[in-house]
Amino acid sequence: xxxxxxxxxxxxxxxxxxxxxxxxxxxxxxxxxxxxxxxxxxxxxxxxxxxxxxxxxxxxxxxxxxxxxxxxxxxxxxxxxxxxxxxxxxxxxxxxxxxxxxxxxxxxxxxxxxxxxxxxxxxxxxxxxxxxxxxxxxxxxxxxxxxxxxxxxxxxxxxxxxxxxxxxxxxxxxxxxxxxxxxxxxxxxxxxxxxxxxxxxxxxxxxxxxxxxxxxxxxxxxxxxxxxxxxxxxxxxxxxxxxxxxxxxxxxxxxxxxxxxxxxxxxxxxxxxxxxxxxxxxxxxxxxxxxxxxxxxxxxxxxxxxxxxxxxxxxxxxxxxxxxxxxxxxxxxxxxxxxxxxxxxxxxxxxxxxxxxxxxxxxxxxxxxxxxxxxxxxxxx
Ligand SMILES: Cc1ncc(COP(=O)(O)O)c(C=O)c1O
Numbered sequence: 530x531x532x533x534x535x536x537x538x539x540x541x542x543x544x545x546x547x548x549x550x551x552x553x554x555x556x557x558x559x560x561x562x563x564x565x566x567x568x569x570x571x572x573x574x575x576x577x578x579x580x581x582x583x584x585x586x587x588x589x590x591x592x593x594x595x596x597x598x599x600x601x602x603x604x605x606x607x608x609x610x611x612x613x614x615x616x617x618x619x620x621x622x623x624x625x626x627x628x629x630x631x632x633x634x635x636x637x638x639x640x641x642x643x644x645x646x647x648x649x650x651x652x653x654x655x656x657x658x659x660x661x662x663x664x665x666x667x668x669x670x671x672x673x674x675x676x677x678x679x680x681x682x683x684x685x686x687x688x689x690x691x692x693x694x695x696x697x698x699x700x701x702x703x704x705x706x707x708x709x710x711x712x713x714x715x716x717x718x719x720x721x722x723x724x725x726x727x728x729x730x731x732x733x734x735x736x737x738x739x740x741x742x743x744x745x746x747x748x749x750x751x752x753x754x755x756x757x758x759x760x761x762x763x764x765x766x767x768x769x770x771x772x773x774x775x776x777x778x779x780x781x782x783x784x785x786x787x788x789x790x791x792x793x794x795x796x797x798x799x800x801x802x803x804x805x806x807x808x809x810x811x812x813x814x815x816x817x818x819x820x821x822x823x824x825x826x827x828x829x830x831x832x833x834x835x836x837x838x839x840x841x842x843x844x845x846x847x848x849x850x851x852x853x854x855x856x857x858x859x860x861x862x863x864x865x866x867x868x869x870x871x872x873x874x875x876x877x878x879x880x881x882x883x884x885x886x887x888x889x890x891x892x893x894x895x896x897x898x899x900x901x902x903x904x905x906x907x908x909x910x
Contacts, residue, residue: 533592533707534776540588541581541769555766556580577754581765586737588772589727592706593719595739597746599753600765604702604722605630606758607736611667611698611718612638613752614745619666620645622657626679626880627671627700629869635669648876652679652812657686661693670711671700673816675854676828676864676888677881678803680812683819687715702726703854707779708822717741723760726825726855728771729778733764778857778893783822785899786891790827792900798907803828825855827889828864837910838863838885844906847899854890859899862888 531539544553556579561572572578582600590598601607608631615621623635625648632648639646649660651670661668668690672681683699690697698718699711705726711719721727723735740746753759760768783806790804805816806823816823831837842850848861852868862868865877865884872880891899 536588536591537707537775538773540591540772541584544580544584553581553584555762557762575762576757576759579759579762579765581762581769582760585760585765585769585772588769589706589721589737590739592710592772593701593739594706594710594712595719595741595746596743597750598737598739599746599749600723600760600768601736601738601753601758602760603734604700604720604724604736605634606753607720607722607738608700609634609638610749610752610756610758611720611738612642612644613756614748615644615666618643618645620647620662620664621667621669622647622649622651622660622665622695623669624651624671624674624681625649625876626674626677626882627669628675628702629864629871631669631671631700632876633871648879650679651681651686654682654685654689657681658689661689661695663693665690665693665695668695668697669700670697670716671703672709673703673805673812673824673826675703675826676803676869676886678805678810678812678826678828680805680815682815683711683714683716691715703826704820704822704824705775705779705855707776708783708824709820712739712741714819717745723764723768723771725853726779726782727775728768729775729855729857730767730771731853731856731858733767735760735764735768779824780822781893782825782855782891785893785896786825786827786889787823788896789889789891789899789903793827793829793903796904796907798832798910800830800832825891827891829887829889830883830885831887831907831910833885833910834883835885838887840910841906842887844909845902846905847894847902848889854888856890857893859892859894860890862890864888
């Protein structure tokens, strides 16, 4: 069995039967010719199936260790098609500090379909156990959470969910399968926004939902086709190309983020640094056990609150103020007015997202240059 690094590099290589191209061509055709009007070939219509998407799905399912994967038009589309598997009025327990867009779609679908939606602090296993009543259909986790980087013990959380008869879905976007494989701990579904570290170059939008059970893969594929929530041919090509360097990028970005977090945590102008790689982070032991690296995200609070945070992000030169994460270029954001603006102020307060919280996504620049940039920006507030 090859390692995941080898699998990532070799995904889709030598799969072109027509011309022997080492790198598979991008199939732009919307339709595929039939020999028999009553019997489609392997591919029939590009919404239903497409070679590049199929290769990408196969590679991601192998990396996540699931039965299959459905490639979607975005991470949000992957999360939304999952909700189609639940009956109206189903009870859902969701991490209270997940990505703001996840809360937005969960809130909207719950209002529409009568879901009994409960947000819980999933880093607190007692709170999670209390929330997982016997009628719970789905536990939706994000670990580390975004932006506070709280850790959920995946093995324990999956055990508690199984006890309650609930399915478990994990949003693995922040780490990707290069650094964490939730299905190994019992997750039924693993979601990744391909827009982030998997593609890694911030030049496409896409998503994937992997499922441990073949029946779930089929059902999710049915919904993706029926709703047309599938990814495009060029985006699948870009994501597969990004995937080849994912293990190397994820490892290097994690190493750099640790250096940056250590530097920040020694700075007198910084009140708090959240990074699971720091030994005093409350989830450090869990992260060290269940992850293969601590990931590219750091959050911090500065002495001086919101005003100081705004001056800080404007003073940074190597961290671009933009709302994404995981790319080769470093980014910074203020979640309260950017990625998590869709949450109510009360929901943000409950999730510990202060108005002055700053999130950093550490890219592939030299960590020494990044630390120097952070120093000069702190000096200017
Ligand atoms: C953790 C997480 N999950 C899901 C998404 C949604 O992904 P997309 O933007 O590809 O729809 C994001 C986007 O920022 C995210 O940060």
